[in-house]
Amino acid sequence: MADRITLQVARYRPDAGPEQTFQEYEIPCRKEWSVLDGLNYIKDHVDGTLAYRWSCRMGICGSCGMNVNGEPKLTCGTFLSHCGSGPVRIEPLRNFPIIRDLIVDISDFMRKLVSVKPWVIRAIEKPLSEGEYRQTPQQHDEYKQFSMCINCMICYSACPVYALDPHFIGPAAIALAQRYNLDSRDEGNAERMDVLSQHEGIWDCTFVGECTKVCPKNVDPAGAIQRYKLSAALDTMTSFFMPRGGR
Amino acid sequence: MSTSPAQQGRNPRLLQPTISMGWWLQRGTYFAFMMRELSCVFVAWFVLYLILLVRSVSRGEASYQHFLERSAAADIVLLNVISLAFVVYHTVTFFNAAPQAMVALVGTRVPGALIGASHYAAWVAVSAFVAWVLLGG
Numbered sequence: 001m002a003d004r005i006t007l008q009v010a011r012y013r014p015d016a017g018p019e020q021t022f023q024e025y026e027i028p029c030r031k032e033w034s035v036l037d038g039l040n041y042i043k044d045h046v047d048g049t050l051a052y053r054w055s056c057r058m059g060i061c062g063s064c065g066m067n068v069n070g071e072p073k074l075t076c077g078t079f080l081s082h083c084g085s086g087p088v089r090i091e092p093l094r095n096f097p098i099i100r101d102l103i104v105d106i107s108d109f110m111r112k113l114v115s116v117k118p119w120v121i122r123a124i125e126k127p128l129s130e131g132e133y134r135q136t137p138q139q140h141d142e143y144k145q146f147s148m149c150i151n152c153m154i155c156y157s158a159c160p161v162y163a164l165d166p167h168f169i170g171p172a173a174i175a176l177a178q179r180y181n182l183d184s185r186d187e188g189n190a191e192r193m194d195v196l197s198q199h200e201g202i203w204d205c206t207f208v209g210e211c212t213k214v215c216p217k218n219v220d221p222a223g224a225i226q227r228y229k230l231s232a233a234l235d236t237m238t239s240f241f242m243p244r245g246g247r
Numbered sequence: 248m249s250t251s252p253a254q255q256g257r258n259p260r261l262l263q264p265t266i267s268m269g270w271w272l273q274r275g276t277y278f279a280f281m282m283r284e285l286s287c288v289f290v291a292w293f294v295l296y297l298i299l300l301v302r303s304v305s306r307g308e309a310s311y312q313h314f315l316e317r318s319a320a321a322d323i324v325l326l327n328v329i330s331l332a333f334v335v336y337h338t339v340t341f342f343n344a345a346p347q348a349m350v351a352l353v354g355t356r357v358p359g360a361l362i363g364a365s366h367y368a369a370w371v372a373v374s375a376f377v378a379w380v381l382l383g384g
């Protein structure tokens with residue numbers, strides 16, 4: 001493993017010009033360093049003007065997602081030692097407007113996330129005196145996988161449908177909607193269906209499957225969307241052939 | 248490229264994303280996806296081919312013989328060979344995707360591998376039945 005490695009970092013400073021450029025930095029390459037550590041080294045020792053998001057450094061906060069050598073990844077979980085001899089090309093997540101350098105505008109995602117109501121909805125809240133809503137381990141397992149989503153938006157960066165149609169609600173928001181639909185304590189399925197059954201919801205997805213492949217938390221958004229399509233189709237068929245719900 | 252509601256009142260200081268016409272050539276998985284989408288055209292061709300076969304049979308022996316002669320022509324054979332490759336690809340990718348979309352419960356959840364394997368088993372069974380019928384039972 002070489003002592004030093006070159007990082008080619010995308011720069012965009014709206015005050016300096018309308019184009020994205022690339023700047024090369026040669027930094028020490030230590031075995032235990034992630035790409036994020038490399039960026040932090042640049043920020044602290046080489047070029048304090050470089051802008052990027054990060055927080056936890058342990059794959060929990062989801063804020064350091066970037067394109068590393070063309071692949072959307074959490075930079076805190078991508079080691080420089082796994083990038084060969086370099087250079088390592090670091091770009092902001094694709095499919096989002098860029099605010100500055102490696103920072104993207106996430107307001108579109110935040111709006112879509114809220115639209116699917118990713119929280120437990122109850123028709124009638126029971127009083128606190130009646131205690132908590134209980135759940136068996138089996139009921140918990142039903143949605144656990146989807147609850148691992150950390151909103152890093154790496155799936156949006158990999159999704160060509162979102163790139164082609166920015167109205168698409170997108171993989172993570174639908175996976176999180178499914179997380180609450182599968183929760184035994186939740187009663188908000190119909191409310192979410194109103195949003196997700198629109199064309200820009202589940203039906204926009206053409207099952208490329210890349211969202212699932214790139215997810216750093218092994219969530220399966222593609223699976224969530226296909227399952228949602230299946231249940232929506234079954235609901236439609238049921239209401240068509242049995243308008244009184246089969247009673 | 249279309250714009251999202253967020254982009255319609257776009258901030259001029261933001262660098263907007265773009266996508267090239269050749270986006271599907273940039274990653275192997277995107278290319279595989281586009282080939283899967285293209286395979287639908289060949290599925291449609293086989294459906295049409297079957298309808299033409301049934302129509303020729305319904306019109307009598309002469310029509311059927313003409314259909315067989317036309318089907319033996321090099322261009323149709325080539326088209327059918329390419330179509331077969333695409334239909335097999337379509338089938339395999341569809342079966343591989345099935346466990347992601349299906350959640351089967353038989354007491355407990357059926358493992359995805361078993362769902363995929365059951366699709367292939369059904370494929371083999373139906374193919375064996377068709378072969379048995381074609382080879383004279």
